[in-house]
Amino acid sequence: AQSVAQPEDQVNVAEGNPLTVKCTYSVSGNPYLFWYVQYPNRGLQFLLKYITGDNLVKGSYGFEAEFNKSQTSFHLKKPSALVSDSALYFCAVRDRGNTGKLIFGQGTTLQVKP
Amino acid sequence: DTAVSQTPKYLVTQMGNDKSIKCEQNLGHDTMYWYKQDSKKFLKIMFSYNNKELIINETVPNRFSPKSPDKAHLNLHINSLELGDSAVYFCASSLGRAAYEQYFGPGTRLTVT
Numbered sequence: 303a304q305s306v307a308q309p310e311d312q313v314n315v316a317e318g319n320p321l322t323v324k325c326t327y328s329v330s331g332n333p334y335l336f337w338y339v340q341y342p343n344r345g346l347q348f349l350l351k352y353i354t355g356d357n358l359v360k361g362s363y364g365f366e367a368e369f370n371k372s373q374t375s376f377h378l379k380k381p382s383a384l385v386s387d388s389a390l391y392f393c394a395v396r397d398r399g400n401t402g403k404l405i406f407g408q409g410t411t412l413q414v415k416p
Numbered sequence: 417d418t419a420v421s422q423t424p425k426y427l428v429t430q431m432g433n434d435k436s437i438k439c440e441q442n443l444g445h446d447t448m449y450w451y452k453q454d455s456k457k458f459l460k461i462m463f464s465y466n467n468k469e470l471i472i473n474e475t476v477p478n479r480f481s482p483k484s485p486d487k488a489h490l491n492l493h494i495n496s497l498e499l500g501d502s503a504v505y506f507c508a509s510s511l512g513r514a515a516y517e518q519y520f521g522p523g524t525r526l527t528v529t
Contacts, residue, residue: 334515340457345420345506345520353515390457401472402447402513406459 304329306395308407315383315414323378323410325393334396335376336404337367341389349391352376363387383414419443420521422507428527429497437492437524439507447471448490449508449518450482459506465490466513497528 305328315321327333334353338346350361357369367378378391391410397403420441429435441448449472450462464472465484479495490507504525508518 336517338520343523345522346459346508346518348517348519351515351517392459396515400513401464402449402466402510402516402518403461403464403472404518409457409459 304333304395304397304405306335306393306405306407308391308393308410310410311408312411312413315412317385317414317416318382321380321383321387321412321414323391323393323412325376325378325407327374327376327393327395329395330398333376335367335369336394336396337361337365337376337378338392338394338406339389340392340409346392349378383412385414385416388412388414420507420509420519422505422521422524424524425522426525426527428529430529431497431499433497434493434495435497435526436494437505437507437526439490439492439521441488441507441509441519441521443509443511443519445509445511445519446487447510447513448484448487449510450490450492451506451508451520453504453506453523455503463490463492471513494526497526499528502526502528 336351337349352369360366393407394404447466449464463482468484481493504523507521510516510518
């Protein structure tokens, strides 16, 4: 079965430092991978996706993610963190079949301190 | 110009009651979804409709019944509410089912007392 794992419940980083939020996946076939962000009491916002092509994907708000097939990872990165980046981040993989179903990781809380 | 809207935003009700949550999208998408987010923030798909046809029906109690009157609307009706139904319910939509990202509504926080 398709699955994603986010090994860290929380990531703490100082403002201005680079940040990484980790995601690993387990799929059969080529993965369709997504990152979403959820601010408190809000819905999820799409950040970026990997479907095919360049392994480095650029998304909204200065975020990017690197697809690594050999390590089955899709880590989210940003060169310089902002306090306003503090939120809950979800990695997701599209399930097999043609339903569009997304399987989400358990989420990682990013805390950026001034 | 809200893309995906849900009503109500908050819903507090007693066990045994029946309630509905409404969702509307103005993005012209043809696929809509309902997700449940539990107290630990875990997200799980419940239902999905494509062009008013039910295409995902996860292991959800049959007290939950989705209804899609047209492509822009997907409502969720819940009968005989139980304490365990307390959660945040999110509606989402996408342009197709393949590689397209989903756009989420603001959520409905359901509290069953």
